[in-house]
Amino acid sequence: MPSAPRTPDPVRTRDEAERFLLGRVNYERRPIPPDALRLDSVRALLAELGDPHRRVPAVHIAGTKGKGTVASLVAAGATAAGLRCGLFTSPHLVRFEERLTVDGAEPDEATFVRLVADVAAAAGRAEAGGAAPATFFEVSAALGFLHFARSGCDLAALEVGLGGRLDATNVCEPVVCAITTISRDHTAQLGHTLAAIAGEKVGIAKPGVPLIWGGGPGEAGEAIRARCEAVGAPFVPVDPAGPTGDWADLPIPPGGPHQRANAATAAAIFEALRTAGWPVMPEAAARGAAGVRLAGRAERFPPPTNDRGEPIGPEILLDVAHNWASAGALAGALRADAGERPRFRRVCLVLACAKDKDAAGLLRTLLPHVDDLTCTRFLKNPRAVPPEDLAALARSLTDAPVRCDPDPQSAWAGAVRRAGAGGLAIAAGSFFLIAELRPGVAAVRAKSA
Known part of the structure; x- marks a missing residue:
């Protein structure tokens, strides 16, 4: 017989809040069983909290790549337009609070502890009533909904975590939905064809709610169009070449040519909001979007200089590129670099990869653009491919130098040293690698600025 649910320990400090969160089953750190994704647990948890997800209208954004960027553009534009806007994204790089911001600000410590305490108590009640234990991501979504409701948000931009149909965010009540792109990732959960993956992601479609499609023509787009017609959701494809019309001045985020499609998708969301009567105007949206910079997403740090500016x-x-599509976007950015300036003296890449990702696809996409590869791992998550296995795969695909260093900090220091003045040092392959390297990079570059 299953054991009775344990009453959660009280949450009074940030350490206790983090302990509660880390005690939840976390599919960002372990494989997802085939039947693990469901909505009943998060619904039971939210019911114990008074259904906060029903109190804040949402812009709901799915996609293989770009959904975090689009959500951030929408939130920044809405805030600049005078709306109080929440933003839910995942995963975080350094602090959990990055996942749930309001008007660009993370909750302070007291607010965060109170939120976690209330969600922990609600989880205890839901589980005592027979609900399955809420996972780490389901708890995260509940924290976001609760924070946005308590903060008096007019609107929330919600990034889907995985898929769409069975993602915990899919209990929201959207006024606009969007899907950015579709490519092969999480195939064990979502399917092995683009049409199957699209079928899971378009599970966010709701009757009468416009769905913006930013991925261009093809198999995935047709599957999404068909599902929208079946559900009764207006299907709104966008031109991935960039924003047009009244929204033509919406800034293109830095990071490469793929950002034009992300900006076009955000512009279409703004237009749908405006059409529905929301006070979002092009000038305000452009002003807000101009400040969007996503840590670890094609994030550049200029070279340090001496007293003479040399x-x-x-x-x-730093780029969290971890699948074929995101690696392709990074490769596109490197090609754009080569077309705009003399080639870097030396391009050195440090790569780590999770076991459920297409390591061969990542390597085939990125190796033509680098002179030197160091394979490493991340240390704070058990899903890393052993660096020696990654290096053996790389050596089968290239004649370029391939190094293996199981210490990510040592691997990075070596790449920076070899790239040298006039070079480019890149870290990519996983959110988890960038989370471990970025604090040191940012600190060193801030000191030298």
């Missing part, structure tokens, strides 16, 4: 080290590029 570079004494490489430019840095």
Whole structure:
């Protein structure tokens, strides 16, 4: 017989809040069983909290790549337009609070502890009543909904975590939905064809709610169009070449050519909001979007310089690219670099990869653009591919130098040293690797600025 649910320990400090969160089953750190994704647990948890997700209208955004960027653009534009706007994204790089911001600000410590305490108590009640234990991501979504409701948000931009149909965010009540792109990722959960993956992601479609499609023509788009017609959701495809019409001045985020499609998708969301009567105007949206910079997403740090302004080290590029589509976007950014300036003296890549990702696809996409590869791992998550296995795979695909260093900090220091002045040092392959490297990179570059 299953054991009775344990009453959660009280949450009074941030350490206790983090302990509660880390005690939840976390599919960002372990494989997802085939039947693990469901909505009943998060619904039971939210019911114990008074259904906060029903009190804040949402813009709901799914997609293989770009959904975090689009959600951030929408939230920044809405805030600049005078709306109080929440933003829910995942995963976080350094602090959990990055996942749930209001008007660009993370909750302070007291607010965060109170939120977690209330969600922990609600989880205890729901589970005592027979609900399955809420996972880490379901708890995260509940924290976001509760924070946005208590903060008096007019609107929330919600990034889907995985898929769409069975994602915990799919209990929201959207006024606009969007799907950015579709490519092969999480195939064990979502399917092995683009049409199957699209079928899971378009599970966010709701009757009468416009669905913006930013991925262009093809198999996935047709599957999404068909499902929208079946559900009664207006289907709104966008031109991935960039924003047009009244929204033509919406800034393109830095990071590469793929950002034009992300900006076009955000512009279409703004237009749908305006059409529905929301006070979002192009000038305000552009002003807000101009400040959007996503940590670890094609994030660049300029080279350090000496007293004469001469570079004494490489430019840095951190990118959480972890699947074929995001690696392709990073490769596109490197091609754009090559077309705009003399080639970097030396391009050195540090790569780590999770076991459920297409490591061969990542390597085939990125290796043509680098001179030097170091395979490493991340240390704070057990899903890393052993670096020696990654290096053996890389050596089968390239004649370029391939190094193996199981210490990510040592691997990064070596790449920076080899890239040198006039070079480019890149870290990519996983959110988890960037989370471990970025604090040190940012601190060093801030000191030298």
